[in-house]
Amino acid sequence: MNKLLLAALVSGALAVPAYAADYTIMAPAAPGGGWDQTARTMQEALQAEGISGNVQVTNVPGAGGTIGLAQFVNQYNANPNALIVGGYVMVGAILTNASPVSLANVTPIARLTGRIRRDRGACRFRAQDGRRPRRQAQG
Numbered sequence: 794m795n796k797l798l799l800a801a802l803v804s805g806a807l808a809v810p811a812y813a814a815d816y817t818i819m820a821p822a823a824p825g826g827g828w829d830q831t832a833r834t835m836q837e838a839l840q841a842e843g844i845s846g847n848v849q850v851t852n853v854p855g856a857g858g859t860i861g862l863a864q865f866v867n868q869y870n871a872n873p874n875a876l877i878v879g880g881y882v883m884v885g886a887i888l889t890n891a892s893p894v895s896l897a898n899v900t901p902i903a904r905l906t907g908r909i910r911r912d913r914g915a916c917r918f919r920a921q922d923g924r925r926p927r928r929q930a931q932g
Contacts (some may be wrong), residue, residue, distance in 0.1 A: 797908065799905045803822055810860070813839075814845070814874045815845060815846075815848070815849070815874060816836075816839060816845050816847070816848045816849070816875070816876065817849050817850075817851060817869065817872075817874065817875045817876070818832040818835055818836060818848060818849070818850050818851070818875075818876045818877070818878065819832070819850075819851045819852075819853060819861055819875070819876070819877040820832035820850055820851070820852050820853075820860035820861070820865070820867050820876070821852075821855075821859075821860065821861025821865070821876050821877065821878070821883070822853075822854050822855050822858060822861070823852060823854040823919070824852050828858070828879070828880065829850070829852060831878045831905065832850045832876075832878045833850055835848075835876070835878070836848040836849075836850050844923050844927075850895065853865075856886055856890050856892075857882050857883055857885065857886025857887075857889070858879060858880075858882060858883040858886055858891040859883065859886045859887055859890050859894070860893065860907065861877065862877065862879070862883065862887075862894055862895075862896075862898075863892065863893065863894045865877045865899070866894045866898045866899065876902070877899060879896070879899075880906065881906075883896070884896070904907075906921070914932040
């Protein structure tokens with residue numbers, strides 16, 4: 794009888810979808826922008842794949858994302874169910890705004906954009922092009 798009860802409980806537990814905890818994704822920008830769109834796409838994917846049944850996107854605009862970054866670090870420190878979207882703009886804003894928090898205060902989990910290869914930088918020209926970088930032409 795005990796084995797039958799245990800089997801019924803196990804089979805019942807397996808029939809229930811196994812959702813992870815609720816997630817919060819912070820888009821440190823106003824609604825409609827690139828970071829917001831990325832966060833909402835992540836929200837849809839997490840829910841569509843059955844990873845989580847409840848994913849909330851929070852928008853915190855201002856200062857190139859540094860206001861949202863500071864709020865994220867203070868509010869969700871070490872919370873594995875909280876994510877923030879960021880990008881290259883935030884790197885410059887951290888320096889420009891002398892932000893008290895930086896990307897060193899968060900843990901990166903994924904890269905969604907490509908990497909610029911040093912051998913194909915924006916200021917490089919091949920010798921056969923006949924062009925020179927602006928700083929050489931002005932010198």
